[in-house]
Amino acid sequence: MSTLELLPAVDVRDGQAVRLVHGESGTETSYGSPLEAALAWQASGAEWLHLVDLDAAFGTGDNRALVAEVTRAMDIKVELSGGIRDDATLAAALATGCTRVNLGTAALETPEWVAKVIAEHGDKIAVGLDVRGTTLRGRGWTRDGGDLYETLARLDQEGCARYVVTDIAKDGTLQGPNLELLKNVCAATDRPVVASGGVSSLDDLRALSGLVPLGVEGAIVGKALYAKAFTLEEALEAVSP
Numbered sequence: 151m152s153t154l155e156l157l158p159a160v161d162v163r164d165g166q167a168v169r170l171v172h173g174e175s176g177t178e179t180s181y182g183s184p185l186e187a188a189l190a191w192q193a194s195g196a197e198w199l200h201l202v203d204l205d206a207a208f209g210t211g212d213n214r215a216l217v218a219e220v221t222r223a224m225d226i227k228v229e230l231s232g233g234i235r236d237d238a239t240l241a242a243a244l245a246t247g248c249t250r251v252n253l254g255t256a257a258l259e260t261p262e263w264v265a266k267v268i269a270e271h272g273d274k275i276a277v278g279l280d281v282r283g284t285t286l287r288g289r290g291w292t293r294d295g296g297d298l299y300e301t302l303a304r305l306d307q308e309g310c311a312r313y314v315v316t317d318i319a320k321d322g323t324l325q326g327p328n329l330e331l332l333k334n335v336c337a338a339t340d341r342p343v344v345a346s347g348g349v350s351s352l353d354d355l356r357a358l359s360g361l362v363p364l365g366v367e368g369a370i371v372g373k374a375l376y377a378k379a380f381t382l383e384e385a386l387e388a389v390s391p
């Protein structure tokens with residue numbers, strides 16, 4: 151059986167590594183230097199880094215230079231997210247040498263552009279499906295953006311390689327991932343799914359590992375690592391077969 155990939159998260163706001171609750175601006179807890187956090191996850195054995203420019207996602211500026219610096223400093227694979235919505239921001243993100251980018255708002259607001267870049271860049275493009283219930287949210291998760299399953303069917307048809315699925319109600323809360331949502335998404339698509347939001351314990355990671363045969367390929371872990379609920383080494387051990 152394949153091993154669940156773990157993607158420790160570094161979410162950047164105003165130059166700092168932070169975690170939010172439900173992705174809401176103003177709920178930040180700060181954890182210091184994004185580069186130090188990323189290097190620490192790499193030193194602990196991470197194979198992936200999930201790196202988010204929250205200011206770009208919220209439209210409150212950006213941390214592009216810092217995000218590029220962090221990405222370039224990594225020897226491991228990097229998934230870049232936040233505010234990648236047009237040719238210029240996509241080109242800048244890909245120029246960092248990241249392994250793939252995660253598009254959110256653009257998939258809801260400019261579907262023709264997203265279809266074009268999926269055709270051009272293949273599996274360098276993932277789409278973030280950030281939901282409350284089954285309603286997608288864009289613009290830093292602040293605006294409704296349509297039905298999850300209708301959008302998923304459209305993106306599947308357009309050849310989207312992978313989805314990053316976040317239950318916003320769980321994100322940053324340490325309440326455990328939404329396993330039902332993940333199972334439902336896996337039943338609706340044959341593309342790999344990266345689970346995001348709510349991981350609180352090694353048991354949560356073991357439960358997500360149990361969904362690998364259904365199509366869950368990886369899990370993003372943020373708050374639990376910063377809150378020291380477990381170490382990354384323990385997490386990697388917990389998901390190894």
Ligand SMILES: O=C(O)c1ccccc1NCC(=O)[C@H](O)[C@H](O)COP(=O)(O)O
Nearest residue numbers: 159173207290321322346347348372373
């Ligand atoms: O990814 C985004 O674009 C984004 C936009 C607005 C708010 C939050 C956003 N991402 C948050 C994350 O990707 C988290 O790092 C991830 O869901 C980890 O969650 P948790 O383990 O619950 O801390």
